Amino acid sequence: MTRQIQIDIPQGVNLLLLREELRTAVGEYVAGVSCTPDAVYVVVEDDALDDIADQMQAIIAAHDPAQLTATQAAGQNAVEASIRVKAIPGWATWDEDTALEYITDNVTDLASAKVVIKALARIVIALRDATWPLLNVDV
Amino acid sequence: MTWTTPKTWAVDELVTATIMNTHVRDNLNALKAPPTAHYELDGSANYTTTSTSFADVDATNLALTVTTTGGDVLIGFTGSVRSSINDGSYGRVYFDVSLDGTRIAGDDGMCVELARYTFDDPAVVSFVWLCTGVSADSHIFKLQWKVLTGTATLLAGAGTSNHDVHGQFWVREVS
Numbered sequence: 001m002t003r004q005i006q007i008d009i010p011q012g013v014n015l016l017l018l019r020e021e022l023r024t025a026v027g028e029y030v031a032g033v034s035c036t037p038d039a040v041y042v043v044v045e046d047d048a049l050d051d052i053a054d055q056m057q058a059i060i061a062a063h064d065p066a067q068l069t070a071t072q073a074a075g076q077n078a079v080e081a082s083i084r085v086k087a088i089p090g091w092a093t094w095d096e097d098t099a100l101e102y103i104t105d106n107v108t109d110l111a112s113a114k115v116v117i118k119a120l121a122r123i124v125i126a127l128r129d130a131t132w133p134l135l136n137v138d139v
Numbered sequence: 140m141t142w143t144t145p146k147t148w149a150v151d152e153l154v155t156a157t158i159m160n161t162h163v164r165d166n167l168n169a170l171k172a173p174p175t176a177h178y179e180l181d182g183s184a185n186y187t188t189t190s191t192s193f194a195d196v197d198a199t200n201l202a203l204t205v206t207t208t209g210g211d212v213l214i215g216f217t218g219s220v221r222s223s224i225n226d227g228s229y230g231r232v233y234f235d236v237s238l239d240g241t242r243i244a245g246d247d248g249m250c251v252e253l254a255r256y257t258f259d260d261p262a263v264v265s266f267v268w269l270c271t272g273v274s275a276d277s278h279i280f281k282l283q284w285k286v287l288t289g290t291a292t293l294l295a296g297a298g299t300s301n302h303d304v305h306g307q308f309w310v311r312e313v314s
Contacts, residue, residue, distance in 0.1 A: 001240065002194045015189040015290050016223070032190030032286070036197045037182030037295060043190040071289075072223075 002031050004041040005053050012065040013040055020069055025059045026052055070137045078133035081126040088119050142169040142208040169208070176203035176280075177309035180218065182295040189290050193235055193242060193283040196293060201282040203310050209275035210314040214243075214268045216282060218306030219261040222254040223290035229253035231287040234264060236280055243270055248283070254291070261294060261302060273312070280310045 009018075015033045022030040022042060029048035034041045042060075044052055068076065086092045090102065107113050128135065145162050178200050180186075186196055195202070205212070214236050222230025235248030242248070254262040284291065296305035 001237075001242070002190065002192045004194060004198065015187055019189045031192035031194060032188055034186070034188040034190055034194055034196075035184070036186055036199070037184040037297065038199070041194075043188070043192065043194040045192060075223075 001046045002043050003046060003048075004034065004043050005056075006039050006041050007056075007060050009040050009060055009063065011063065013063065014065040014067065014069075014072075016072060017065070017067055017069050018042075018060070018063050021059050021063060022056055026055050030056075071134065074129075074133040074137050077129045081130035084126045085123055088122055091119055091123060142166060173312045174205040174207050175309070175311040176205045177307060178203060180293070180295040180306040180308075182297050185295045185297050185299065186293040187290055188284060188286060190285050191287070193233070193237075193248065193285045195237075196282045196284050198281065201308050203280045203308065204277060205280070205310055205312065206277045207273050207275055207312045210273060210312060212270045212273045212278075212280075212310055213313045214270055214280060214310050215266070216306065216308045217263070217265040218308075219294045219302070219304050220252055220254045220264055221261045221292045221294070221302075222286070223292075224255050224288065229255045230289045230291065232262075232264070232291040233285050233287075234266065235283045236268065236270075237283055238270060238273070238280055239278055242283065243268065248285075261304075264306075269313075282308050 013033065013035070015035065018033050019030060022033075026048075029045050029052060031043040031045055034043055042056060049055075091099070094102065103116055107116055143161055143166060145166060146158065188194060188196075216234065216236075220232045222232060224230035230253070231251050232254055233248040233251045235242045235244050237243065249268055250264065250266045252262045252264045254260075284293070293306070294302050294304050296303055
């Protein structure tokens with residue numbers, strides 16, 4: 001079973017980040033963080049030490065809800081991948097013929113080839129982030 | 140109105156108003172209005188949790204007290220949940236109900252729902268559970284939940300655009 005400790009966190013809360021921060025500080029006694037319409041609670045296991053609320057106080061006070069966990073940042077990166085592709089001139093809208101025609105007309109030497117390769121690299125990385133957002137995250 | 144075990148009638152027994160009121164009228168009234176409690180979700184904000192162990196959803200409002208006459212209690216819940224998991228997979232949200240502080244189903248609870256954030260689609264959680272052998276006493280039933288990963292959100296009629304839906308948690312003695 002668990003018990004819930006109501007906390008005062010006027011700066012707002014990123015539930016996943018605060019859980020991560022509290023687990024790092026006081027261990028697996030922290031099951032998570034919950035919100036009701038009226039209050040925010042830290043959920044702790046029943047066998048948590050009696051002074052766990054005191055141990056958590058400094059972490060809660062320093063919590064910055066604008067920061068993201070690694071998983072959240074990866075998720076945001078995935079959501080924003082299409083925006084990054086849109087910012088690459090031409091490549092967001094070209095069909096196959098147009099793309100090939102562009103390469104035929106514009107790739108004439110190493111420098112111009114690098115322009116195309118860089119655009120393709122940006123697309124590949126955006127596709128990677130959208131397809132496998134957690135590739136570099138320990139979950 | 141409390142339930143009284145109906146008396147066994149004897150031959151030539153004098154039927155009095157007291158007996159009739161106790162064993163007929165009061166029992167019919169008890170059957171018409173059994174011990175019941177319910178709560179509709181209609182908050183100013185939705186409920187959220189990251190707890191990987193079962194925890195009360197709302198220890199104040201989603202905690203139903205009924206004084207039973209002893210027997211079976213039917214428990215029901217309907218709600219809509221979302222998960223923060225946005226990597227294309229699903230977040231698992233588990234539900235259970237505690238009776239006087241002890242979870243009824245145990246293990247991973249009464250049901251699990253798969254929900255995800257990516258497509259902005261809430262998933263429906265709806266279950267009915269017959270809790271048998273409940274003693275005659277005052278009891279507290281609390282809705283509990285946990286997640287496998289991520290953050291779960293239970294929509295609470297909080298005015299969220301297109302997600303302003305209301306759930307209900309209820310208990311009723313049925314035998």
